Amino acid sequence: MVIEDYQQWRHVFKLDPNKDISDENLEAICESGTDAIIVGGTDDVTLDDVLNMLARIRRYTVPCILEVSNIESVTPGFDFYFIPMVLNSEDRKWIVGLHQEAVKTYGAFIEWEELLTEGYIILNPDSKAYQYTNSINLDEEDVVAYAQTAEKLMRLPFVYLEYSGTYGDPDLVQNVHDALDDAILIYGGGIKTKEQATEMAERSDIVVVGNVIYEDIKAALRTVHAVKKVNSK
Numbered sequence: 001m002v003i004e005d006y007q008q009w010r011h012v013f014k015l016d017p018n019k020d021i022s023d024e025n026l027e028a029i030c031e032s033g034t035d036a037i038i039v040g041g042t043d044d045v046t047l048d049d050v051l052n053m054l055a056r057i058r059r060y061t062v063p064c065i066l067e068v069s070n071i072e073s074v075t076p077g078f079d080f081y082f083i084p085m086v087l088n089s090e091d092r093k094w095i096v097g098l099h100q101e102a103v104k105t106y107g108a109f110i111e112w113e114e115l116l117t118e119g120y121i122i123l124n125p126d127s128k129a130y131q132y133t134n135s136i137n138l139d140e141e142d143v144v145a146y147a148q149t150a151e152k153l154m155r156l157p158f159v160y161l162e163y164s165g166t167y168g169d170p171d172l173v174q175n176v177h178d179a180l181d182d183a184i185l186i187y188g189g190g191i192k193t194k195e196q197a198t199e200m201a202e203r204s205d206i207v208v209v210g211n212v213i214y215e216d217i218k219a220a221l222r223t224v225h226a227v228k229k230v231n232s233k
């Protein structure tokens, strides 16, 4: 796979290693035409579950990424490793602390070109990810400034507006998109319909669809075509 391929991605499914999915549904997800599969979750992500997910997804040609949530569950074999830095966390460990520890311990074994950093901004106070990472509440100006900090000062390839579990504010997503020049804007959270997928695809670069896979597989699959139909970035 060409390393720059991700710059063209528009739609990604996120599979939680901690949740069950049938072979039939996994095949439908992998063969859906989505651009990539992210394996990731907030808590209880184990090496066994990650390895199992990787082996099952590798039966298909779709690119497969591990979004690292803890160091114990990292394994070779993924196309990319997405590394979240939670910019609005109160606790330095989620911004750079765990990362420094991982580099200190495993630096010699890391294939750096496989790692891509995501400037995470977590916006749903009720989500597990928000609570787990001690994130803080932001107004719109703060969000835009964090996004620009990620792009202009930290030069991160991705800014991730994370509404995990709830549908976000399209105007805010649009304003963040307008404020960015180079970073790829990822939107994730609460997409359950093709209309929502379209709305967020019009305002971001990559749309992530997660939980609905486990609730309504047909609705999840419909989001792929909806996103691919949107041209404007």
Ligand SMILES: CC(C)=CCC/C(C)=C/CC/C(C)=C/CC/C(C)=C/CC/C(C)=C/CC/C(C)=C/CC/C(C)=C/COP(=O)(O)OP(=O)(O)O
Pocket: 016, 040, 041, 042, 043, 067, 068, 069, 070, 071, 074, 075, 076, 077, 081, 083, 084, 085, 086, 094, 095, 098, 099, 100, 102, 103, 106, 109, 110, 111, 120, 127, 128, 129, 133, 162, 164, 165, 210, 211
């Ligand atoms: C190839 C190989 C084996 C070499 C070794 C390479 C190596 C060690 C690479 C790692 C290098 C590195 C710098 C790692 C970073 C270390 C680390 C642990 C960083 C912390 C990352 C972080 C901030 C995690 C927080 C969790 C988080 C933000 C998760 C986001 C995902 C999310 C919101 C998922 C949705 O949640 P879900 O669980 O689905 O929630 P619901 O159940 O409510 O839906």
Ligand SMILES: O=P(O)(O)OC[C@@H](O)CO
Pocket: 014, 162, 163, 164, 165, 166, 187, 188, 189, 190, 191, 208, 209, 210, 211, 212
């Ligand atoms: O699970 P949902 O709410 O679709 O969110 C997708 C993704 O952004 C979660 O990290």
Ligand SMILES: [Mg+2]
Pocket: 016, 210, 211
């Ligand atoms: Mg989830």
